[in-house]
Amino acid sequence: MTTAAPDSTPIPADPGSPAPAARVRIGLLGCGTVGGALARLLEERRSTIEARTGVEISIGRVAVRDIAKSRDVGLGAELFTTDTMSVVEDPEIDIVVELIGGVDPARDLVARALELGKPVITGNKALLAVHGAGLYAAADAAGVDLLFEAAVAGGIPLMRPLRESLVGEPVTRVMGIINGTTNYILTRMSEEGASYDEALAEAQELGYAEEDPTADVEGHDAAAKAAIIATIVYGAIVQADEVHREGIAGITADDIAVAARLGYAIKAIAVIEKAGEGADGGPEVAVRVHPALVPLTHPLASVRDSFNAIFLEGDAVGDLMFYGRGAGGEPTASAILGDLVDAAVNRVNASSARIGSFARAVVRPVADLLSAYYLSLAVVDQPGVLARVAEQFGRFGVSIRSMEQQGLGDGARLIFITHTSRESAVQDTLAALRELDIVSDVHAVVRVVGDEI
Amino acid sequence: MTTAAPDSTPIPADPGSPAPAARVRIGLLGCGTVGGALARLLEERRSTIEARTGVEISIGRVAVRDIAKSRDVGLGAELFTTDTMSVVEDPEIDIVVELIGGVDPARDLVARALELGKPVITGNKALLAVHGAGLYAAADAAGVDLLFEAAVAGGIPLMRPLRESLVGEPVTRVMGIINGTTNYILTRMSEEGASYDEALAEAQELGYAEEDPTADVEGHDAAAKAAIIATIVYGAIVQADEVHREGIAGITADDIAVAARLGYAIKAIAVIEKAGEGADGGPEVAVRVHPALVPLTHPLASVRDSFNAIFLEGDAVGDLMFYGRGAGGEPTASAILGDLVDAAVNRVNASSARIGSFARAVVRPVADLLSAYYLSLAVVDQPGVLARVAEQFGRFGVSIRSMEQQGLGDGARLIFITHTSRESAVQDTLAALRELDIVSDVHAVVRVVGDEI
Numbered sequence: 001m002t003t004a005a006p007d008s009t010p011i012p013a014d015p016g017s018p019a020p021a022a023r024v025r026i027g028l029l030g031c032g033t034v035g036g037a038l039a040r041l042l043e044e045r046r047s048t049i050e051a052r053t054g055v056e057i058s059i060g061r062v063a064v065r066d067i068a069k070s071r072d073v074g075l076g077a078e079l080f081t082t083d084t085m086s087v088v089e090d091p092e093i094d095i096v097v098e099l100i101g102g103v104d105p106a107r108d109l110v111a112r113a114l115e116l117g118k119p120v121i122t123g124n125k126a127l128l129a130v131h132g133a134g135l136y137a138a139a140d141a142a143g144v145d146l147l148f149e150a151a152v153a154g155g156i157p158l159m160r161p162l163r164e165s166l167v168g169e170p171v172t173r174v175m176g177i178i179n180g181t182t183n184y185i186l187t188r189m190s191e192e193g194a195s196y197d198e199a200l201a202e203a204q205e206l207g208y209a210e211e212d213p214t215a216d217v218e219g220h221d222a223a224a225k226a227a228i229i230a231t232i233v234y235g236a237i238v239q240a241d242e243v244h245r246e247g248i249a250g251i252t253a254d255d256i257a258v259a260a261r262l263g264y265a266i267k268a269i270a271v272i273e274k275a276g277e278g279a280d281g282g283p284e285v286a287v288r289v290h291p292a293l294v295p296l297t298h299p300l301a302s303v304r305d306s307f308n309a310i311f312l313e314g315d316a317v318g319d320l321m322f323y324g325r326g327a328g329g330e331p332t333a334s335a336i337l338g339d340l341v342d343a344a345v346n347r348v349n350a351s352s353a354r355i356g357s358f359a360r361a362v363v364r365p366v367a368d369l370l371s372a373y374y375l376s377l378a379v380v381d382q383p384g385v386l387a388r389v390a391e392q393f394g395r396f397g398v399s400i401r402s403m404e405q406q407g408l409g410d411g412a413r414l415i416f417i418t419h420t421s422r423e424s425a426v427q428d429t430l431a432a433l434r435e436l437d438i439v440s441d442v443h444a445v446v447r448v449v450g451d452e453i
Numbered sequence: 454m455t456t457a458a459p460d461s462t463p464i465p466a467d468p469g470s471p472a473p474a475a476r477v478r479i480g481l482l483g484c485g486t487v488g489g490a491l492a493r494l495l496e497e498r499r500s501t502i503e504a505r506t507g508v509e510i511s512i513g514r515v516a517v518r519d520i521a522k523s524r525d526v527g528l529g530a531e532l533f534t535t536d537t538m539s540v541v542e543d544p545e546i547d548i549v550v551e552l553i554g555g556v557d558p559a560r561d562l563v564a565r566a567l568e569l570g571k572p573v574i575t576g577n578k579a580l581l582a583v584h585g586a587g588l589y590a591a592a593d594a595a596g597v598d599l600l601f602e603a604a605v606a607g608g609i610p611l612m613r614p615l616r617e618s619l620v621g622e623p624v625t626r627v628m629g630i631i632n633g634t635t636n637y638i639l640t641r642m643s644e645e646g647a648s649y650d651e652a653l654a655e656a657q658e659l660g661y662a663e664e665d666p667t668a669d670v671e672g673h674d675a676a677a678k679a680a681i682i683a684t685i686v687y688g689a690i691v692q693a694d695e696v697h698r699e700g701i702a703g704i705t706a707d708d709i710a711v712a713a714r715l716g717y718a719i720k721a722i723a724v725i726e727k728a729g730e731g732a733d734g735g736p737e738v739a740v741r742v743h744p745a746l747v748p749l750t751h752p753l754a755s756v757r758d759s760f761n762a763i764f765l766e767g768d769a770v771g772d773l774m775f776y777g778r779g780a781g782g783e784p785t786a787s788a789i790l791g792d793l794v795d796a797a798v799n800r801v802n803a804s805s806a807r808i809g810s811f812a813r814a815v816v817r818p819v820a821d822l823l824s825a826y827y828l829s830l831a832v833v834d835q836p837g838v839l840a841r842v843a844e845q846f847g848r849f850g851v852s853i854r855s856m857e858q859q860g861l862g863d864g865a866r867l868i869f870i871t872h873t874s875r876e877s878a879v880q881d882t883l884a885a886l887r888e889l890d891i892v893s894d895v896h897a898v899v900r901v902v903g904d905e906i
Contacts, residue, residue, distance in 0.1 A: 017509075041769055045621030050619060150617065153769040158617035165602065165610035165791035167505060228467070272611030299776055300753040307772075315786040316494055319609040323752055323774035334770040338618035351802045 024344040025060030027087040029109060030099035031080075032073055034123065034150075035062070037333035038097070039073040045337070060094075063087045077124050083389035088113045095343050097336060098122040107131050114138040114146065118342040119352070121336055123150030129224035129240035132231060136358055143350045147339035152225045153178055155331025156324035157338065162232050170315040171233050173273040175449060178225045180326045181209045182248050182304035183266035186291075186305045190256045190265065196249060208306050218247040219268070219289040226270035226287050231309070232386045233272060233285045236361035243270075244366040246290035255376065255444050258406065258415055264374075264448070265292035265301040268369045271449060276371070278362035285366045291446050293374050293417075298450040367424040372401065372448035375419050377433060378441035381412035385438050387415060394434040396425040417448060455607045474503050477797040478538040480515030480564060483552035483605050484533075487576065487603075488515070490786035491550070491793075492526040497789070508797045514545075518542045541566045548796050551575040558745055560584050566799055567599065568589040572796040576603030584676035584695035585684060589811055592800045598747060600792035605678045606631055606761045608784025609777035610791065615685050622687050623768040628902060631678045633759035633779045634662045634669035635701050637722035639744075640757045643709045644719065649702060661759050671700040672721070672742040675893060679723035679740050682702040682763070686725060689814035696723075697819040701745035708829065708897050711859065711868055717746035717827075717901070718754040724902060728822070728875040731815035734751070739817045744899050746827050746870075751903040825854065825901035827870050830886060831894040834865035845885040849878040870901060 003413050027037055050056050057335065059075060059320040064083040081087060087097055088109050088148050096113040098120060100106055106127050113120045122128070128151055130137065139146035149159045153176070177183050181203055183302045188199035200217070203209035217222045223243035230238040248268050256266050268291050294301045303309040308326030313319055325331035346352050365367060379385050384402070393400055399419040418426070426445070479519055481488055483725050492512060503509050504653035512528060516537040534540060541549055541562050549566040551573060553559055559580050566573045568591065575581070580590065602612045606629070626632040634656055641652035653670070656662035668674045683691040699722050708717050721744050728739040747754045752774050756885035761779030766772055778784035799805050830840050839856070846853055852872040859866045871879070879898070886892050 031665075037769070048621040156773060157614035160615060160618055161610035164795060165613055166787070167791060167794050168494075168501040169787060297755075297757065299755060302750075302752060304750065311775075314608075314787070316490070317783050317784040318778040318781070319776075320609060320760075320778075321774070321776035323772075323776065325771040325773075328771070330769040331771050333618070334622060334767070338620060342617060342619050345804070349802050349804045351798070351804070433454075 021056040022348040023056045023058065024094045024347060025058055025092055025356050026095045026097050026340065027090060027093035028059055028062045028097050029084055029087060029101065030101070031062050031064050031073065032099070033329035034332045034336065035099045036071060037329040038099075038336050039075055040133065041330075041333050041337050043074055044220065045280055049341055051308050052121055053341060053345050053350055057340060057343070057344050060092055061090055074347065084109055085112065088118070093118065094347060095121065097118045097340065098124060099336075101126065103127055103130055110135055110146075111437060112136055114142050114144060116238070117142050117144055119145035119147070119347055120337045121147050121343060123148065123332055123336060125221075125224040125228060129227040132228065133237040133360070137238035139352075143352055145343040145346055147343055148341050149333045150229070153322070153324070153335045154326040154328060155309060156308060156310065156322050156326065157335070158310055158322050159232060160338070160342075161322070166314060166317060169317055170420050171274070172313040172315065173271065174229055174233055174310060174312045175300060176226070176272075176310040177267055177300060177303050177308055178268045178270050178310065178326060179216055179219075179222040179268060180308055182222075183303065183308070183330040184188050184208050185217070186204045186251070186256070186266055186268060189251070190260070193257070194251050196251060196255055206438075219245040219248055222268065222270050222289040226272055227290055228273045229270070230287045230361065231283055231358060234274065234285050235358055236285070236363045237358045238285060238363060242287065242363045244288035244290070248291045250444065251291050251446070252444070255446070257372065258376070259293050259374065260296070262270065262402070262415075262417065263296050265296055266291055267300060267303070269294070269449065272365040275364040278425060280359070282359060282362065283360040284361065286369050290364060290370065293448040295415065295451045300450065306368050314397045340368065352443050367427070369423045370420050371423065372418050372420050374415070374424055374444065374446045374448055375430075375442070375443040377414045377416070377439050378443055379412055379414050380440065381409050381440045382438070386414065388436060389433065392429050392436070393418070395430045395432065397421070398425050398429050415442070457674050458490055460528070463585070470879065474507050474509040475801040476509045476511065477547045477800060478511055478544035478545055478757065479548045479793065480543060480549050481512055481515045481550050481552065482537055482540060483554070484515050484517050484784035485552070486551045487785045487789065489524060489526045490782040491552075491789050492713055492763065494527055494783075494790050496527055498593065498600050500793055502536050504761055505744060505792060506798050507871045508801055510792070510793060513545055514540045514543055516703070527589065529781065536565075538565065542569065542570070546571065547800060548572045548574065549661070551577060551794065554579065556580055556583055556830075562601075563588055564591055567595050567597060570595050570597055572598035572800055574600050574792045576601065576785055576789060578604040578677040578681060582680040583903075586690040586813070587694070588812065592805075596805055598796040598799055600796055603785045603788035605681050606763060606775070606777070607779040607781060608786070609761060609763065609775050609779065609788045611763055612685060613791070614775070619767060619770060622770055624727070625766040625768065627682055627686055627763060627765045628753060629679070629682065629723045629725075629763040630720055630753060630761055631723050631779060632672075632675040632721060632757050633761055634666065635675075636761070637661050637759040638670070638720060639701065639704070639709070639719055642706050642765050643713070645798050646710070648706055649704060670702055672698040675721065675723050675742040679725055682723070683725045683738055683740045683814065684811060687727065687738050687814060688733050688811055689738070690811045691738060691740055691816060692812045695740065695816045697741035701744045701898065703898070704744050705897070708899070711829070714744050715855070715868075715870065717743055718749055719899065720753060720756070722747070722753065728817040733812070733815075735812060737815040737817050738797050739822050741819060741822065744764065746809065746899055746901040748904045749868045753903065793824050797826065805827050805888065820880070822876045823873050824876065825871050825873050826879055827868070827899045827901055828883075828895070829897040830869075832865055832867050833893065833895055834862050835891070836884070839867065840906070841889060841891060842886065845882050846871070848885065849881045850874070851878050851882050866896070
């Protein structure tokens with residue numbers, strides 16, 4: 001057995017001449033869908049990876065919860081153990097791949113690996129969105145890689161382009177469809193006129209949504225990913241609980257149809273943007289997750305089914321979008337494998353990707369955010385209603401971009417799209433509207449993004 | 454002045470402790486739109502790059518054609534010279550950035566830099582599409598980086614994700630909108646019903662198309678980029694002259710309107726796919742550039758104006774798409790800068806990206822390619838015409854998926870969409886149709902991609 005200490009088996013100086021490959025042994029924590037797919041991909045691509053990088057990557061040990069469970073992943077039974085920490089601490093393990101998910105015990109395992117100077121690959125968004133600050137700092141202090149391409153948007157190469165291709169690029173805004181379940185539900189509602197409940201049930205049948213869909217439909221999953229994106233894009237720690245969250249359960253097929261007539265798709269998106277300069281000179285950021293009207297001509301509007309996409313507005317590079325599978329064993333394993341090759345090559349070269357040690361970000365409160373809004377009000381159908389409603393918008397300085405009446409009599413609704421306004425002013429307007437006897441219901445309040453007005 | 458020889462100024466072992474940055478000096482060949490933008494970006498981002506990578510990058514010398522020309526790029530006059538080779542050979546220059554374009558003298562300059570062990574960054578697609586084989590081999594032999602993110606799809610991170618994130622990923626097919634000019638023209642024709650000539654004139658006014666638009670509208674530009682993508686994706690050299698090319702000048706606004714009614718957009722695309730195994734065990738590839746009908750539900754269909762996008766179908770990762778600005782000074786400079794940081798860090802670490810040394814690809818002849826087709830025939834409007842036309846399809850085994858008649862009398866046309874058929878069989882069918890007295894014109898023959906039928 002060969003340990004791949006940085007100085008013992010370097011990349012040959014002349015890659016043209018065949019030389020024994022450097023060997024790197026990984027410890028796999030967890031061997032479910034993603035871990036199994038990773039083991040298969042590693043086996044299939046071993047020779048290609050070795051030819052392109054000069055590094056041979058093998059799985060040295062695997063920690064699982066139930067050792068008796070049969071696994072068809074082509075790994076010998078002697079590699080498996082239930083003692084997770086022993087895998088991390090095994091001196092013959094060079095790199096740790098953490099796929100067990102959740103905050104505990106993942107946090108201790110990752111921290112211990114970094115402390116031992118071992119690079120870590122993880123797809124654990126919950127861990128990073130809560131304890132990222134400490135872990136990034138630990139990786140930085142140890143000078144080893146902590147890579148997490150799989151934590152956001154599954155198989156889509158995003159973290160590497162952000163970190164490497166766009167190094168130093170000032171980013172105005174990132175808008176992402178980063179939860180496949182909600183995008184699937186909204187696509188079905190849009191394309192088939194299905195109700196929210198019907199579309200959710202369909203997503204559950206197909207395995208896109210959990211039996212308890214809260215984490216997806218209430219935006220918890222997207223908030224964790226948005227926090228990670230914000231941290232990497234703006235170089236300052238944003239935690240999941242600092243992300244403003246609104247779910248999609250209030251959206252109806254009718255809202256989607258009205259939006260389409262007005263030239264918009266309704267999508268569940270994350271918006272991560274620079275809101276200003278913080279007092280310490282760092283960026284002040286705004287991070288939120290909510291349904292939104294997106295113009296049909298915007299690239300995000302045509303992201304269908306369970307696909308993910310991240311749209312980025314950069315200073316020099318202009319608009320970029322990355323699109324692909326945000327979940328699933330094989331796409332996620334593909335992202336893990338890309339990180340693994342990177343970490344293995346870096347380890348052999350005694351270098352690392354150096355995320356940097358971040359300060360906490362200044363996060364702007366949601367009340368101070370600016371957005372345009374789509375509002376749908378159920379009103380009494382009588383003369384003078386529009387004037388009384390419009391007066392409330394005027395009182396709080398919310399300017400109306402377009403208005404139309406839908407339906408008559410008891411079913412009458414007024415649909416407004418506002419110009420860009422401050423959240424607090426819109427909330428004040430809504431409170432005032434709810435007080436009016438002629439407004440029987442404020443049905444939908446959805447932000448409009450992607451066409452600055 | 455500091456030379457950044459790999460062993461003289463290494464990255465500090467503990468990046469947590471401030472240490473003097475390694476310095477890397479670049480020689481810039483060419484200082485036009487992209488070179489000027491690069492100089493500005495380097496200046497703006499110097500401190501961020503240094504903080505994130507520990508490397509300080511500065512412009513050491515600049516070769517230009519006309520030294521008297523005024524340039525507002527913030528570089529001292531003493532850095533400029535007209536002697537291009539002297540910049541390459543200057544012992545104080547660590548990395549060469551080639552932005553002069555064209556094959557000669559770029560080829561000699563790049564080759565000389567590699568021979569001297571200096572990494573090269575280039576955006577020169579013409580050079581790589583013709584002489585890539587020799588240059589990749591030279592870089593490989595010297596163990597230095599030859600990076601060219603900017604050569605394909607401008608600012609879109611594509612080469613790095615292909616090379617690093619997707620290392621070893623078997624790719625079934627890549628479809629790309631990789632020429633912004635033709636996408637702009639087709640978007641105007643589609644959205645405004647403009648004629649080809651009107652849309653071209655508009656593109657020329659806006660500076661999206663050259664006075665002589667041949668390189669764009671006849672597909673030469675896209676063919677060079679497609680050759681480079683094919684080489685990187687399949688690990689075997691494809692040259693520009695091996696790419697089958699068809700231009701967009703024959704497409705009418707009417708074709709676009711008919712296609713839209715049938716559920717398709719017409720886009721100028723590059724298709725790069727694995728066609729089989731070559732005799733030597735390497736891949737047999739098919740590479741072509743032509744207008745195509747793309748289903749309106751396909752992500753490529755909504756790529757508008759002068760944007761580029763590359764859609765990739767991978768074995769494990771699934772469908773991916775990369776979207777952004779394919780041209781322009783700043784997006785291109787952004788791609789060059791990403792490569793430059795990579796090469797600078799690698800140089801300091803004494804490593805390189807190792808493209809690999811490629812054999813020539815086996816390229817399948819266009820006559821043997823498979824595709825579905827959209828055909829528009831002008832016919833005499835009389836009974837029995839369809840039977841006689843359909844008979845010709847049958848003779849050559851081309852199966853019809855849908856047919857509709859458009860117009861009456863002298864303006865009558867038959868629109869066919871075929872099932873997937875061999876190119877040679879379609880060409881034989883067309884030749885036979887042209888012989889029929891009832892067919893007055895075979896107006897449009899456009900491949901259909903993206904919905905396998």
